[in-house]
Amino acid sequence: MNEYPVVPIAPESVLESEQLGTKDKFWFITDDGYLGKSEWLFKFPTENTGQHWAEKIACEIAKQMKILTPRVELAVFEGARGTATENFTKDGYELFHGNQILAGLTPAYQTERRWHQNDHTIGRIFDAIDSIFVASNAAKKAADQMGAYLVLDALICNVDRHHENWGILRKSTPDGMRGRLAPSYDHASSLGRELRDSGSKNNRERYLHELGVAKYIERGRCPIFVDGTGNHGPSPFRLVQRCLEIDRFAPHFRHGLAKLSNLNPAHFAAIIDRVPHDWMSPLAREFTLSLLIESLQQLNDLQR
Numbered sequence: 001m002n003e004y005p006v007v008p009i010a011p012e013s014v015l016e017s018e019q020l021g022t023k024d025k026f027w028f029i030t031d032d033g034y035l036g037k038s039e040w041l042f043k044f045p046t047e048n049t050g051q052h053w054a055e056k057i058a059c060e061i062a063k064q065m066k067i068l069t070p071r072v073e074l075a076v077f078e079g080a081r082g083t084a085t086e087n088f089t090k091d092g093y094e095l096f097h098g099n100q101i102l103a104g105l106t107p108a109y110q111t112e113r114r115w116h117q118n119d120h121t122i123g124r125i126f127d128a129i130d131s132i133f134v135a136s137n138a139a140k141k142a143a144d145q146m147g148a149y150l151v152l153d154a155l156i157c158n159v160d161r162h163h164e165n166w167g168i169l170r171k172s173t174p175d176g177m178r179g180r181l182a183p184s185y186d187h188a189s190s191l192g193r194e195l196r197d198s199g200s201k202n203n204r205e206r207y208l209h210e211l212g213v214a215k216y217i218e219r220g221r222c223p224i225f226v227d228g229t230g231n232h233g234p235s236p237f238r239l240v241q242r243c244l245e246i247d248r249f250a251p252h253f254r255h256g257l258a259k260l261s262n263l264n265p266a267h268f269a270a271i272i273d274r275v276p277h278d279w280m281s282p283l284a285r286e287f288t289l290s291l292l293i294e295s296l297q298q299l300n301d302l303q304r
Helices: 051-064 100-105 122-132 136-156 204-211 212-220 236-243 250-262 267-272 282-301
Strands: 006-008 012-019 025-030 040-041 072-077 080-086 094-097 165-175 176-181
Touching: 006 080, 006 204, 012 250, 040 051, 040 072, 051 072, 051 080, 051 267, 072 100, 080 122, 080 236, 094 100, 100 165, 122 136, 136 236, 136 250, 136 282, 204 212, 204 282, 212 236, 212 282, 236 250, 236 282, 267 282
Parallel strands: 006 072
Antiparallel strands: 012 025, 025 040, 040 080, 072 080, 094 165, 165 176
């Protein structure tokens, strides 16, 4: 199977730096034949991590699950590797991040506190969806989408679904405001991207041959809380498990779990194998595949 293309980014295509978030990034525009004429966001990975390949693999898995997500390509800028994500705020739509939305509903909400923000609860997220999408069918669609996003997070062990990593797209029209849930975006903090192959206390080799990848799945912490207490949310898997036990949320998470039927280990292997050989070590490939297989099994067990 062919490797994913790596897109070179010319310095003259750079538009502006992007201030939101913690990683260096910038917008660029191109009209080449592969990317098409569009705006893209280039992101540098944190040093000594696999955030670039994790972002690409997560995008391809989301597409397999038929989850709305922006296009992501591997890219290089002035010799530095990263990813390019296509701009999804098109056709007059503007992105309102979760912290902006929650602050409008709860004036005391701390918009700048991205981590250990125990007011960022699953209940408030779904309250926001209900308040924005007043038509019952639109609210259900958006809630189903959110449930699917969080199932995706559990599958890939994404620990970065903080209140700036979900949002609503809205625009003004002659008939009033139109809106929809933004696609699922920013999945770089997933798939064990921070682990080294060996040489540290928690490394891929140790998880694969001693601790087990299930241990890694359990130790992750999601920045979405269930009961609004404590300093850490549950793991992405435990968030799904607990929400399935709450009548209000369960139907939307079951909707997300149903999307796993489009996946199997062969899909995962094919997606991982297309990452260029010098972007991802053999041990990183082995760990990522093992992690996805274990996550898929755990999530499928929730449906039994």
